[in-house]
Amino acid sequence: MCQVKVETNILExxxxxxxxxxxxxxxxxxxxxxxxxxxxxxxTSVLEQTIRRMKNDYRIGxxxxxxxxTIDADRIAALGVPAHQITTGTICHxxxxxxxxxxxxxxxxxxDVLFIENVGxxxxxxxxxxxxxxxxxxxxxxxxxEKPKKYPMMFHESTAVLLNKVDxxxxxxxxxxxxxxNVREVSPTTTxxxxxxxxxxxxxxxxxxxxxxxxxxxxxxxxxxRAPLHTHTHAHxxxxxx
Amino acid sequence: MHEAAIAQGVLDLAIRTAMQNGGGRIQRIKLxxxxxxxxxxxxxxxxxxxxxRGTLADQAELEVETVKxxxxxxxxxxxxxxxxxxxxxxxxxxxPLQIIAGREMxxxxxxxx
Numbered sequence: 001m002c003q004v005k006v007e008t009n010i011l012e013x014x015x016x017x018x019x020x021x022x023x024x025x026x027x028x029x030x031x032x033x034x035x036x037x038x039x040x041x042x043x044t045s046v047l048e049q050t051i052r053r054m055k056n057d058y059r060i061g062x063x064x065x066x067x068x069x070t071i072d073a074d075r076i077a078a079l080g081v082p083a084h085q086i087t088t089g090t091i092c093h094x095x096x097x098x099x100x101x102x103x104x105x106x107x108x109x110x111x112d113v114l115f116i117e118n119v120g121x122x123x124x125x126x127x128x129x130x131x132x133x134x135x136x137x138x139x140x141x142x143x144x145x146e147k148p149k150k151y152p153m154m155f156h157e158s159t160a161v162l163l164n165k166v167d168x169x170x171x172x173x174x175x176x177x178x179x180x181x182n183v184r185e186v187s188p189t190t191t192x193x194x195x196x197x198x199x200x201x202x203x204x205x206x207x208x209x210x211x212x213x214x215x216x217x218x219x220x221x222x223x224x225x226r227a228p229l230h231t232h233t234h235a236h237x238x239x240x241x242x
Numbered sequence: 243m244h245e246a247a248i249a250q251g252v253l254d255l256a257i258r259t260a261m262q263n264g265g266g267r268i269q270r271i272k273l274x275x276x277x278x279x280x281x282x283x284x285x286x287x288x289x290x291x292x293x294x295r296g297t298l299a300d301q302a303e304l305e306v307e308t309v310k311x312x313x314x315x316x317x318x319x320x321x322x323x324x325x326x327x328x329x330x331x332x333x334x335x336x337x338p339l340q341i342i343a344g345r346e347m348x349x350x351x352x353x354x355x
Binding site: 001002003004005006007008009010011012013014091092093095123124126127128148149152153156184185186187188189 | 269
């Protein structure tokens, strides 16, 4: 018998492809946001509100992830921006390969911002890097104040938490202070935006912050332009190994 | 059930290692999994048992070492501890705590015949 040391990340297969996706996005000058949440927290509604306010200033594309149906991609396409639905079947998260494959039939060349709406699930999506610039979590007030403590990983890994449905706080039996405190404890550096897609409250603050994030990245890219490491597009069938 | 994808990652890495080292059967696979990763041991074992059949790892045992979540404070340097109730604010100075262990997800070694 012999023992062979490996000491390799188990998700290396995903992380390698995520790095490949990230490089492709960088080459295109594309800012990519991965939206995560529980089912029903309002990811698609947040995206609709965000796109309405940004589509005149940015060229936006959306990749939607769901187990079944193209309902969400249809909602986004109705706003006049390109949308692509990944139906995962029984898989509870998006991984880097699904996003990579989607890019073959959904070219992102010429876009400024790509939103990826992950499958509604508080556990699995957080383990899979997609090559995004930023993770944003949507947490609706009606899910209860204990969610950050019960599912700490996703909160901890998100750059921003959108505290959606604040108009329902009077009916949810929670306080805004309590919700924010629990998010803050689990993820002290996360930026929190209380908002409501129904009333529009707080949306402008979230949009202003997102625009700042995009501009900061664009300035950094401008000052330190990258020589493209690879120049292939995803509009053709691959014959090379990734 | 992302454990199925993780189990597949374990199996692929282990078989690749076996092939690169003579192609012998795999007897044991040792993993290090951080507490602050969403991996459920039972689900991982179940997935691994299902996919290892008919492969070089079909007799392999999966051994898992769980790595405790540990944090430290870069602000005051006071705390190097396990956070209570997933509170990542330093109990001494209130600064954000940094994770120093508990996010591992590594295949450490394989034992080959």
